[in-house]
Every structure is written in structure tokens, then in C-alpha cells.
Amino acid sequence: MNSLTGTRALARLAFRLDRVRLTVWVLGLAVMPMGTAANYLSLYPTEADLRAVSAVLSNPSLVALSGPLFGLSIGGLTAWKIGVTEFILVGLMSLLTVVRHTRTEEETGRLELIGATVVGRYAPLTAALLVTGLVNLAIAALIALGLLATGLPAAGSLAFGLATGLVGMLFAAIAAASAQLTQSARAASAIAGAVLGGTYLLRAVGDTGPTWLSWLSPTGWALHLRPYAGERWWVAGLFVGVGAVFAVVAYALVARRDVGAGLLRERLGSAESSPALRSPLALAWRLHRGLLLGWTIGLALTGAVMGGAAAGIGDLQSPNQQLTDILTRMGGNNGLTDAFLAAIFGITGMVAAAYTVQAILRLRQEESSGRVEALLATPVGRLRWAASHLTFALLGTALLLAAAGIAGGLGYGMQVHDIGGQIGRLLGAALVQLPATWVLAGFGTALIGLAPRFSALAWAALILSVLLVELGALFGLSQWIVDATPFAHVPKLPGSAFTVTPMLWLTAIALALGAVGLAGLHRRDVPVA
Amino acid sequence: MTEAIHVDALVKTFGPTRALDGLDLSVRTGEVHGFLGPNGAGKSTTIRILLGLLRADSGSARLLGGDPRRDAAELHRRLAYVPGDVTLWPNLSGIEVIDLLGRLRGGLNAKRRDELLERFDLDPRKKGRAYSKGNRQKVALVAALASDVDLLILDEPTSGLDPLMEEVFRQVIREEQQRDGRTVLLSSHILAEVEALCDRITIIRDGRAVETGTLADMRHLTRTSIEVGLAGPVTGLDTLPGVHDVQTHNGTVRFDVDTSALDAVLRHLTTVGILSLTSQPPTLEELFLRHYDRTQADEKPQTRVTR
Numbered sequence A: 001m002n003s004l005t006g007t008r009a010l011a012r013l014a015f016r017l018d019r020v021r022l023t024v025w026v027l028g029l030a031v032m033p034m035g036t037a038a039n040y041l042s043l044y045p046t047e048a049d050l051r052a053v054s055a056v057l058s059n060p061s062l063v064a065l066s067g068p069l070f071g072l073s074i075g076g077l078t079a080w081k082i083g084v085t086e087f088i089l090v091g092l093m094s095l096l097t098v099v100r101h102t103r104t105e106e107e108t109g110r111l112e113l114i115g116a117t118v119v120g121r122y123a124p125l126t127a128a129l130l131v132t133g134l135v136n137l138a139i140a141a142l143i144a145l146g147l148l149a150t151g152l153p154a155a156g157s158l159a160f161g162l163a164t165g166l167v168g169m170l171f172a173a174i175a176a177a178s179a180q181l182t183q184s185a186r187a188a189s190a191i192a193g194a195v196l197g198g199t200y201l202l203r204a205v206g207d208t209g210p211t212w213l214s215w216l217s218p219t220g221w222a223l224h225l226r227p228y229a230g231e232r233w234w235v236a237g238l239f240v241g242v243g244a245v246f247a248v249v250a251y252a253l254v255a256r257r258d259v260g261a262g263l264l265r266e267r268l269g270s271a272e273s274s275p276a277l278r279s280p281l282a283l284a285w286r287l288h289r290g291l292l293l294g295w296t297i298g299l300a301l302t303g304a305v306m307g308g309a310a311a312g313i314g315d316l317q318s319p320n321q322q323l324t325d326i327l328t329r330m331g332g333n334n335g336l337t338d339a340f341l342a343a344i345f346g347i348t349g350m351v352a353a354a355y356t357v358q359a360i361l362r363l364r365q366e367e368s369s370g371r372v373e374a375l376l377a378t379p380v381g382r383l384r385w386a387a388s389h390l391t392f393a394l395l396g397t398a399l400l401l402a403a404a405g406i407a408g409g410l411g412y413g414m415q416v417h418d419i420g421g422q423i424g425r426l427l428g429a430a431l432v433q434l435p436a437t438w439v440l441a442g443f444g445t446a447l448i449g450l451a452p453r454f455s456a457l458a459w460a461a462l463i464l465s466v467l468l469v470e471l472g473a474l475f476g477l478s479q480w481i482v483d484a485t486p487f488a489h490v491p492k493l494p495g496s497a498f499t500v501t502p503m504l505w506l507t508a509i510a511l512a513l514g515a516v517g518l519a520g521l522h523r524r525d526v527p528v529a
Numbered sequence B: 001m002t003e004a005i006h007v008d009a010l011v012k013t014f015g016p017t018r019a020l021d022g023l024d025l026s027v028r029t030g031e032v033h034g035f036l037g038p039n040g041a042g043k044s045t046t047i048r049i050l051l052g053l054l055r056a057d058s059g060s061a062r063l064l065g066g067d068p069r070r071d072a073a074e075l076h077r078r079l080a081y082v083p084g085d086v087t088l089w090p091n092l093s094g095i096e097v098i099d100l101l102g103r104l105r106g107g108l109n110a111k112r113r114d115e116l117l118e119r120f121d122l123d124p125r126k127k128g129r130a131y132s133k134g135n136r137q138k139v140a141l142v143a144a145l146a147s148d149v150d151l152l153i154l155d156e157p158t159s160g161l162d163p164l165m166e167e168v169f170r171q172v173i174r175e176e177q178q179r180d181g182r183t184v185l186l187s188s189h190i191l192a193e194v195e196a197l198c199d200r201i202t203i204i205r206d207g208r209a210v211e212t213g214t215l216a217d218m219r220h221l222t223r224t225s226i227e228v229g230l231a232g233p234v235t236g237l238d239t240l241p242g243v244h245d246v247q248t249h250n251g252t253v254r255f256d257v258d259t260s261a262l263d264a265v266l267r268h269l270t271t272v273g274i275l276s277l278t279s280q281p282p283t284l285e286e287l288f289l290r291h292y293d294r295t296q297a298d299e300k301p302q303t304r305v306t307r
């Protein structure tokens, strides 16, 4: 038996286990660029239209959000509009897939079951990388073909597909290394995810300030590969080189460590337990605090960077109609800076909702892992148990939105010398997102109460909401479809008038969904595997 | 109150699976009650219904005089539970889990906890994910045993313990037995453990109780194998009630006899004259195998298990 024996069988198993999940990812990632391009072709049919819109996109604030616009063409515009989103999502898909088939398998002990059969030492890692590699190859090919079919130039289409696939493979390699560090799959994903978020911020800062910073960021490289704008193929070498380093590190660590062990040693806890650990809420705090802290830091940093970048929008000599139109569509119609900030906080709300969903689903994880059984055999009732986790989903989201708002206020306020005033304004802009995130919390609770095996659909609801809000207008969907998402009803602050009615509606819907879910949970069998 | 647990005609289905099919179970206050049955017989399901986690389709269950679901909070103050599959929170240390569960139950005896930690030789400072299967089980056991409760519900609590720890467990349960009014429901596959600890046992199969009573009662219902050397030929042995599988070989007769018919059979043999006699009482394994094995249990009259 050599160290790779069994790789093929493991890879086949991974495809079998993930067939639905991966298919959805591949199709979603492949369709987005094609749809965007098709849409731009009809929106800006002439060279003059293109010139008009492109002139305004060199604006620093938009550059911070999506990167610089390199090429004056439909292709260039498409790559700019969808590029960063695509890169982040493909990175996320890759790192989650690799961790799921390496560290998660190890943590749950399933790998041991497999390891006892004929499986080489490097087989699980190789299989995970192989699967993720094939998926990224499929994504890259479909993107290139789709863009080509829309009528865009071949070289650029290939370059954009390549850039997406390379970002995916790089984060697969990064996740392969991070999965060797910790014993917990959750921590491994968190580390790789933090790297991904960090590269986005680094690029945002670099693209608006010292350019070399964006050259430190893989999401930056993907843009610097310049699809449709004089492709620089050599940038691909950066991905290959750095990816190879991470892969080598991962393999070296696998060789060195025991199955189940991490490189970061587990410390022993204290011989006494804290007297405060005496309620379901205290337990929930222990289970949620790491996640909450990580998200709070991440959103605060993003808020600060974007707040700082917002001041740049005023640099524009003559604010022109085209930019105003774009930003109005994204964020409301009272002044460019406010529109930009409103757009940023709209996005922040949706990102924060990812935490909300994650926190709600902890409830379900506690159940499916079987841990809840011992807890519910004490006088703690199910509703109290559920409430302890809901507290973190609901108030935790408030906390991280507040952090983003305050940090954004600091970042922007420092530029315009009005820290106090801006903190207040942007804190408001962040917190108005809260009721919309609560609707997702309510939806998640309803799933857990009524259809626990399908709780993961809470993620689907979030992704669908984001796609509808972000791309609905672009794809010309009717307003009522877009209105079905909670985020479509959030007042666009700062700038627009604050209206309380939609907030109350959203809160009421969230409460109703939550109540239905809790009633279901109260009645049904626990645990449902 | 003389019954800590009373279950009557309990039915529970999971989709097409009929996990419990009219189960009866009665556990007297103050006894250690063994709960046995092959894999998938419905032991854990019964226990989960008793804890109010699952809802029965029909039938009734009473626990410490209350309704498992309606009175869950009060009842759970008076009981402690060790699940069959112990999973711990990966980032909580053993002592934190023990203290948390104890405090939620309304307090635990710290002295008793430390004594148990020592006896079970458990390092309580490790994080949940760092414990081996047996050690996870010890964490749950210490958490349950350190609380002062009326009822202990233990679902295969020793399936991961080494023989040394198994012995500690037996001692601890025996001590519990000494304390008045403490009831233990012990689901187990370890027959020696059941024999050593249980006052009464219930065997279930396919969601139904097939046997209940003391071990002595059950032994009585089984057969003893006899090998006897006789002074002369014997007649009419195989027509005596309760005698099975008679084989004669050079003056040595081998047969099985229902324990209840032993007396009459031996009287019959002494009329011929006994030269030598070996008898083998039914082993516990035989007793259980008879109930566990579907094909044998369904056969009537029962034939002896040969190994």
C-alpha cells in the first residue's frame, strides 16, 4: 500500500456525498458572469454608452468595493462588476469543501473508519484537493464558455474563467494547510475564511491607496490578471507558486502529525469550572463567543476600511449623472457619499445575516450531534434551550452591526473631521439592517422546528435574498419578486428618510416565523438525527 | 410510591419502523432494574420517551409518579441520565460539563464529585474533543452519580469502560443500592454486569417485553443438562414431562431437563441406581441468547442452545 492508495475511492465518495451542494455551487458561479455580460450587452449597446459609464467607475469608493476598472468594454465591465463577488464565493466554496472532506471527517471520527481500510496516509487530503480541483476546473470552463457564448472575446473569457478557478484552487490549498493546524473543523474553516476576508480588505485598501498592498492579495491578483484588458497571463504563476507552497506545507504537516491531532496543541482547561457556567445561556455564550468575536472584528475592519474609502467619492470633479444613477440604484438618492455608504451598509446587513444563519444553525448542530440529550434530561426545557441560542443569533447580529456602524463612523468621520456626528449616523445605517436579518433568524427557527432535516435551507434563503437584491435589477426581474426578500425593505440609510413601518413589518414577520418554529420544536421529537 | 417507572402498552413508530410495539415495563422504587435486548430492540427509544424527549404514539408512561412530558422540569430535577452515545461540547472541559449538568439539575455534591473523579481515574481538565470514548462516558457517569437524585437512568453506561473501571462502576452502583429509595434503570449488553447488579430484569425484543422478573425466576424457566452414569438400563425417561434430547451411550445417559421437572426426573433415575452425575446449570448467556435470537425464540417448544 502506498501513501496515496484509496484516493480515487475517497474522491468518488466525496462527489457522492456532495453532489447536490457542489452542483448548486458550480451552476451558480458559472451563470452569474454570463448573465451579467448578457445584461450589460443590452444596457450599453454603443461605445458611447460604455465610455460614459466607465468614466465614472474609476471613482475611489467603487474601486474600494469592486476593484479598479481596467478595460473599456462590455467584458471589462462584466469582470469588474462580478469579479470580486465571484472570487470571494469561489474561495468560500473551495475552503469549505476541503475542510469538510479533511478535518470534519477526522473530527467526527469517520476518517478513522475509513483509515482502517486500505487508505494511504495522503489519500484523504489528496482526494479533497482533487475533488475541489475538478470542481474549480468545471467552474472555470463553464464561465469561459458562457462568456464566449455571450459573444465576448475569447482571451478575456478564458482569463476570467482562469482567474476564478485559480482563486478557488489557491483557497483549497490554504484550507488544506489550515485543516492541519486545528483539531476543530470549525476553527479550520474560520482560519481559512479569515484569510479570505483579509485578502478582500487588503485589496480594497491597496486599490484605493498603496497599490502594492493589493499585490499582496490573491483577490487582487485575480483582478490584475486583467481579463478583457490586455491579459497578463503571468499573474497565473503567482497563484500556482503560492498555492504550491500551501499545498506542500499541508502535506508536510499531514506526514508529521497523528490522525485526529492538530498542530496547535489543545491546552488543558482549569481544574475548576467557572461558577458562572450554570445556565443554558452561559453555555450558549461559551459556544458562540469565538464565532461572535471573529465576526465582530471582521465587520468592524470592513466598516472602517469602507468608511475611510467613502470620503474618496467626493474627490470626483464633476459628479455625473451616470454614477449618480448607478449609486442611486444601489443605495438611494441623497448625495453620492450617502448613497455609497447606504450601499455599503446594505451589503454589510447581508453579510451580517450570514452570522445570523450560522448562529441559528448552532441550535440544530447541538441537536444532531446528540449533545442536546444530556442537556434536556436536566430541568432545562426545550424552549429555554432554544432561547439561549436565539439570543446570540438576534443580539449577536445587533452587536456586529453596531461594530460595523461605529467603525464606519470612525473611518469616515476622521476623513471629514466629524467623528461624533458620523458615528451616530452610520450606527443608525447599520442597525436598520437588523430586522431583515431577524427574518432570516425566524425562517431558520421555523425550519428547525418544523423540518429539522432541512434546516440548511436557511442558507439557501440567505443566498437567494442576496442574489435577488444584488442582481434582480440587473436581470430585470419584476419588483414583486425582489420584494419577497427582507433586504429589499430596509430603509437606505444614511441619506433617505427613515421609515419605521417596514421595520415593524419585518420584525413582526420574524417574530411570527420564530413563534411557529418554537411551537414546532416544543411539540416534536428531540433529537431528530 | 412503590413503582418508580410504569410503562403500559407503549407504541412508538419512526416512519415505517415500529420501534416500540406495546411495551410494558415496571421498575420498583429502590431496585436496580436491568433493561436488556438485542441491538435495535427499542431500549434507547423507551428511555427517551421516559425523559420526555420523544412522544409516544400510544400507551402510557409514568415516571416517579408524573407524566414524562408534562412534568418534565420537575421530574428532571429528581433524575440523572447517562446517554448511550455520550457526545461532549468540544471546547468545554470535563469538569465544566460535570458542573454545568449538576448545577442545571439544581446542584451537585462537590465532595462526591471529586471522590468519583478519583475513583474513575478521570482527568477533568481535558477538553471534550480530547477525551476517548471511555473517558467521555466517565464524564457523563460522574455528572450523573454526583447528583443527589431519586432515579438514575443509565443507557449502556459501561460499553466503553475497561474492566478495571467496570469494577469501579459496579461498586459505585452497589453503594447506590444501599441508599434508600434510589432507583436505577440500567440498560446493558454486559451480562455479568446485569447478573452482579440487577434485582430484576426486563428483556425486550422488537419493541416488546419478552421476559421480566428476577434472574432466579428466569433460570427456573430454563433447562439443566444432565450427564448421568446408571447402574442399569432406564426406560420411559424420554416420556417424562420436561425431558428433552435423550442420548444413551455405553450406560451414560445425556439429556436436558426443564429446571421445574428436575426433582421428578432424578427420582426416576435413582430407582435404577446412579453411579455418577454431572449437571450443568443454564448459563446466563444461554438464557439471553434464547431471548435474543429470533429463530430460537420463536421455536416452540424451546430447544436448548448449544455452543
Ligand SMILES: Nc1ncnc2c1ncn2[C@@H]1O[C@H](COP(=O)(O)OP(=O)(O)OP(=O)(O)O)[C@@H](O)[C@H]1O
Binding pocket: A527, A528, A529, B014, B017, B018, B019, B037, B038, B039, B040, B041, B042, B043, B044, B045, B046, B084
Ligand atoms: N430517530 C429515529 N428515526 C428512525 N428510526 C429510529 C430512530 N431512533 C430509533 N430508531 C429505530 O428504532 C429501533 C429501536 O432503536 P433503539 O435505539 O431504541 O434500540 P436499542 O435497543 O437502544 O439498541 P442498541 O442496543 O443498539 O442501543 C431501531 O430499529 C432504530 O433503527
Ligand SMILES: [Mg+2]
Binding pocket: B043, B044, B045, B084, B155
Ligand atoms: Mg441504545
